Amino acid sequence: MTMEWVSGYGLQLIFGAVTTLSVALVALVVGTVLGISLGTAKIYGAKPLRYSAEAYTAVVRGVPDLIVIYLIYFGGTVALTKLTGEYVDINGFAAGVAALAFIFAAYAGDIFRGAIGQVPRGQTEAAHALGLSRRAAFFRIILPQAWRLALPGFGNLAIILIKQTSLISVIGLEELLRTSSVISGATRQPFLVYFVAAILYLIITSVVSWGFRNAGIRSNRGFA
Amino acid sequence: MLDFSIMADALPKLLKGAGMTGRLSILILLLGMMLAVPLAYARNAKSVWLHGPASIYILVIRGIPSLLQVFIVYYGLGQFGFVRNSVLWPIFRDPFWCVIIALGLNSAAYTAEIVAGALRQVPKGLVEAAQALGLSWLQTQRKVTIPLAVRAALPAYENEIILTIKATSLASTITLLDLTGAARLEVSNTFAPYEVFLTAGAIYFSITTSLSWLLRRLEVRLSADHRNEERSVKEFQPVLPGVPDH
Numbered sequence: 471m472t473m474e475w476v477s478g479y480g481l482q483l484i485f486g487a488v489t490t491l492s493v494a495l496v497a498l499v500v501g502t503v504l505g506i507s508l509g510t511a512k513i514y515g516a517k518p519l520r521y522s523a524e525a526y527t528a529v530v531r532g533v534p535d536l537i538v539i540y541l542i543y544f545g546g547t548v549a550l551t552k553l554t555g556e557y558v559d560i561n562g563f564a565a566g567v568a569a570l571a572f573i574f575a576a577y578a579g580d581i582f583r584g585a586i587g588q589v590p591r592g593q594t595e596a597a598h599a600l601g602l603s604r605r606a607a608f609f610r611i612i613l614p615q616a617w618r619l620a621l622p623g624f625g626n627l628a629i630i631l632i633k634q635t636s637l638i639s640v641i642g643l644e645e646l647l648r649t650s651s652v653i654s655g656a657t658r659q660p661f662l663v664y665f666v667a668a669i670l671y672l673i674i675t676s677v678v679s680w681g682f683r684n685a686g687i688r689s690n691r692g693f694a
Numbered sequence: 695m696l697d698f699s700i701m702a703d704a705l706p707k708l709l710k711g712a713g714m715t716g717r718l719s720i721l722i723l724l725l726g727m728m729l730a731v732p733l734a735y736a737r738n739a740k741s742v743w744l745h746g747p748a749s750i751y752i753l754v755i756r757g758i759p760s761l762l763q764v765f766i767v768y769y770g771l772g773q774f775g776f777v778r779n780s781v782l783w784p785i786f787r788d789p790f791w792c793v794i795i796a797l798g799l800n801s802a803a804y805t806a807e808i809v810a811g812a813l814r815q816v817p818k819g820l821v822e823a824a825q826a827l828g829l830s831w832l833q834t835q836r837k838v839t840i841p842l843a844v845r846a847a848l849p850a851y852e853n854e855i856i857l858t859i860k861a862t863s864l865a866s867t868i869t870l871l872d873l874t875g876a877a878r879l880e881v882s883n884t885f886a887p888y889e890v891f892l893t894a895g896a897i898y899f900s901i902t903t904s905l906s907w908l909l910r911r912l913e914v915r916l917s918a919d920h921r922n923e924e925r926s927v928k929e930f931q932p933v934l935p936g937v938p939d940h
Contacts, residue, residue: 532856532899534863536874537891544887636759640867647762654769661770668758668766675757 479653479663486649487670493563493645494632497570501631502624504571505578510608512583523579530576535637539569543641566638574631578624585620586612618689625682629675636671646670700889704880708890711876712897718862718872721794723855726801733802734809748806755803761864763800768792768868793865801858808854812847813839845916852909856902863898873897 511523530538543565550558589612597607639648650667654660736748755763771777771786785791816839824834866875877894881887 528903529895529899532902533895534860534874534898536863536866537877537895537898540874540878540881541887541891541895544881545891548885548887633759636761639761647759647765650762651765651769659773661766661773664762664766664770668762671759671762672754672757 479657480666482649482653483646483663483666483670486644486646486667487674489563489643489649490632490635490645490647491674493566493570493635493638493643494628497567497574497635498628498631500567500571501574501578504575506582506613508575508579509582509586512579513586527576527579530573535569535573535634536640538573539566539637539641542569542572562638562641562643565641566635566643570631570634570638573634574627577627577630581620581623581627582616584623585616588619589615618693621682621686621689625679625686628682629679632675632678633671696892697886697889700884700886701893704877704884704890704893707876707880708873708894708897711871711873711894712901714865714870714872714875715859715862715901718790718793718797718865718870719855719859722797722801722858722862725794725798726805726854726858729799729802730805730809733806734813737806737810738813752803752806755800760797760800760861761867764793764796764864764868767796789865789868789870792868793862793870797858797861797864800861801854804854804857805851808847808850809843811850812843815846816842848909848913848916852906852913855909856906859902859905860898 508523508526511519515523543560543562546560546565547558550560593611593615594607597611598604602610635645636647638645639651642648644652646667650663654663657663733748733751736744737752739745739748767786768789777783777786785795820838820842821834824838829837862872863874865872866878869875871879873894877890880890884890
């Protein structure tokens with residue numbers, strides 16, 4: 471029993487946790503890029519762009535994550551099957567990452583919008599006075615300062631994202647929760663397996679939240 | 695493009711599922727609030743024996759995915775003979791009650807944080823003034839602390855209500871036919887994911903959007919001064935002796 475745990479199931483759970491972390495990391499990167507785009511569209515964009523960004527946020531926030539995941543996974547399968555003419559099974563990892571990134575972006579957009587809005591106007595004006603282009607002013611002056619302000623909210627979202635990866639188990643991706651379900655079927659010890667999974671999740675979220683707290687302290691050095 | 699006849703066919707089934715979503719949400723929020731108030735008082739208590747366990751509970755619940763919590767209650771507890779043989783087994787065997795217990799315990803942790811924060815926001819001077827007037831602890835809570843805390847908690851609690859409604863979609867993973875579950879069933883019958891999931895999404899969206907609009911109206915009504923709505927939205931700041939007025 472113990473040997474089985476150490477050699478087989480334990481290792482499987484660790485692999486599941488690694489998949490969970492990779493889904494979260496890729497979705498975080500893609501979602502951050504989308505989120506910054508949404509945030510800047512809401513501040514600097516022309517009216518149609520601004521309204522579409524607002525509508526996107528409202529819709530994604532008003533609908534459960536599972537619906538978004540199903541829509542992308544099953545909807546994607548149908549779309550690709552129609553396009554190619556033969557049955558296509560969408561990769562769970564890709565569908566999961568896409569769904570989580572879209573959801574993440576909807577929330578991150580407002581965090582970046584708030585953070586960019588908090589950077590003093592004088593900074594933009596000074597950048598223009600120095601002759602920096604709008605693009606250079608945004609990427610070299612505004613965004614680096616906005617990061618510090620966005621960090622607390624961004625950290626919260628990252629932890630929510632890690633927990634949301636468990637939803638990808640419904641489309642069959644073998645991340646931590648799905649792996650636990652498979653093992654609990656084999657061992658008939660669902661409580662024990664889910665308990666171990668819970669501890670793994672708790673370790674991951676605690677470490678990440680500790681990391682973000684430290685990053686927050688570091689980034690605030692020199693500020694009152 | 696979209697086949698509207700499939701959408702029309704699916705609508706009654708999805709609305710039936712929405713009824714289940716509504717029942718689940720109400721019961722989860724009630725259970726969550728019942729547990730959250732004592733938890734919040736424990737979290738704000740000075741004694742380590744009170745705020746220690748409350749803080750650990752909140753930390754653990756918030757560090758674990760809610761879907762895992764649902765699985766632990768629904769699949770996990772059945773592993774133990776004493777649960778299967780207890781009088782409570784009909785409850786733990788039923789996915790409906792399992793979702794309510796799991797998500798209710800989950801909502802309790804988040805709501806407790808909101809309530810604890812709101813209680814801390816009540817100015818100390820007001821509590822001291824109430825005590826100076828001879829009000830007992832219970833009277834102070836009832837007449838001073840709680841009314842002010844409710845106002846302070848409302849914006850964050852609105853958010854919790856919306857999140858809970860969305861979280862009930864997890865019920866579909868343990869065979870319940872809530873709005874998401876009904877949509878999944880309909881998709882497996884028609885294999886028209888766009889039509890069905892978009893309709894389900896539209897129903898969720900109208901529920902959450904109209905509810906958050908209603909709650910915001912309620913917030914404005916309950917706030918300190920509703921003769922002037924603009925002023926009332928601002929944070930409640932009583933004038934305290936010795937504090938210079940800016």
